[in-house]
Amino acid sequence: MSKLNYVLVNAEILPQVYRKVLAAKDFLASGDAASATEAARMAGISRSAYYKYKDSVFEYNPENAEELETLLFTLLDTKGVLSAVTNELFLVGANVLSINQQVPQGGVAKVSLTMRITEMTVTVDELIEKLKSVNGVKSVNIGG
Numbered sequence: 001m002s003k004l005n006y007v008l009v010n011a012e013i014l015p016q017v018y019r020k021v022l023a024a025k026d027f028l029a030s031g032d033a034a035s036a037t038e039a040a041r042m043a044g045i046s047r048s049a050y051y052k053y054k055d056s057v058f059e060y061n062p063e064n065a066e067e068l069e070t071l072l073f074t075l076l077d078t079k080g081v082l083s084a085v086t087n088e089l090f091l092v093g094a095n096v097l098s099i100n101q102q103v104p105q106g107g108v109a110k111v112s113l114t115m116r117i118t119e120m121t122v123t124v125d126e127l128i129e130k131l132k133s134v135n136g137v138k139s140v141n142i143g144g
Helices: 016-030 036-043 047-053 081-091 124-132
Strands: 068-076 095-101 108-116 137-142
Touching (some): 016 036, 016 047, 036 047, 068 124, 081 095, 081 108, 081 124, 124 137
Antiparallel strands (some): 068 108, 068 137, 095 108
């Protein structure tokens, strides 16, 4: 598999279909369209054009470029541990976007947590140290 190659290009010079694919993706994300077919119709492109480009065309937002962080946890399978972790994140201003927890095995659960960090009041390293002190947290690492 080859390495992905990205370029940043002014949308005004691109063929109209790419801008319409972005519009269709926005219709889906906002809930204005209930399906890809409806989103494509609303954007003025065919469903096949939408599917052809949807995984290759992304809108660049410089405000979001470096604001996400994923942490990988090993947590004891004890009531309230994940809640205590998310409370610590709230206290430092992190905004949790997704949590993926595996079914606990051997008394521990693996958890992946992605958050927006732009409004945090501490550094990521300071946050990790805080999280390591939460009762029931066995380990915390930055995700890859």
